[in-house]
């Protein structure tokens with residue numbers, strides 16, 4: 277059903293050129309009392325000069341800059357940003373433009389959602405991960421007490437504007453990270469997208485506004501149908517229950533992984549769970565494992581124990597009434613949510629993948 281509806285999905289603008297994005301932005305910022313541009317150190321040097329040249333009006337903006345890295349998506353930095361907004365006398369009609377990856381769009385969206393009970397913001401995502409996932413769907417968030425995204429809001433941006441030109445300066449590993457989420461969109465909802473991605477050279481994605489747009493269409497369609505994650509939005513958690521556990525464990529061991537790489541490992545694990553539950557055929561699971569291996573290598577789960585995994589799975593936001601609920605593929609291009617998985621099924625799966 278999702279794939280059939282994708283053609284009509286209303287997804288945010290993907291602009292082939294920065295000039296087009298800039299002139300569109302110019303019309304959107306008019307009428308706001310004050311403009312703020314949030315960047316991290318990398319997007320300030322790689323993306324801001326391009327953006328300022330494409331939209332001269334932004335030269336009047338107040339710049340807000342943070343250090344790069346997921347650690348900065350936290351309450352302390354949010355507090356510093358609220359202080360900056362207060363010092364510059366930002367009122368309720370101020371606008372924040374988030375220019376950066378998922379850390380910037382999550383943090384800037386969160387700051388905007390709570391300042392004076394909510395001001396407007398626009399996302400201009402600059403990583404493949406943020407363009408195809410983090411900046412779409414209206415979820416904002418920060419990490420707290422070493423748990424990722426545990427504090428946050430639903431506060432959609434005024435709009436999200438995307439231009440693949442920003443990806444030219446992105447590290448290869450970051451392109452791979454975004455590709456993991458694009459593959460997930462194909463796996464859960466769009467077999468044609470999956471088929472078009474399986475043999476791609478990740479570097480080619482810089483010139484594939486069409487594939488980026490189709491991946492965004494999946495996320496936009498699902499999040500528009502179910503903005504508050506009561507039903508089909510849970511499908512987007514495919515690969516994430518185990519992926520978050522792997523990501524959190526890697527951080528705890530001082531060997532952090534990119535979010536996308538952890539999600540790819542989570543997808544490999546959860547597809548094996550789906551096979552064990554009879555939701556996937558042997559052939560479908562083999563195809564998924566082969567594709568994920570070709571981009572990310574075999575998942576290294578050698579240091580992971582069931583106790584480690586369960587510690588994080590127990591905290592998962594998707595659990596209900598002490599049941600562990602997963603979103604699992606039911607084929608290539610289809611998936612189911614609220615599939616109950618027991619601890620012993622997780623243990624057996626982990627053993628089979630070691």
Ligand SMILES: NC(=O)c1ccc[n+]([C@@H]2O[C@H](COP(=O)([O-])OP(=O)(O)OC[C@H]3O[C@@H](n4cnc5c(N)ncnc54)[C@H](O)[C@@H]3O)[C@@H](O)[C@H]2O)c1
Pocket residue numbers: 316317318319322323344345346349376377378379380382402403404405406409410411412413415416417424425442443444445446447450453535
């Ligand atoms: N809200 C959601 O629905 C959602 C969904 C998925 C992920 N996320 C969040 O997104 C974050 C991950 O996003 P990310 O992978 O974009 O991480 P990120 O924002 O940390 O960006 C990765 C790195 O790339 C750098 N960078 C960004 N754009 C660049 C460019 N154009 N050229 C060169 N360097 C650039 C950044 O400075 C950073 O060092 C996580 O915090 C995750 O929880 C949120």
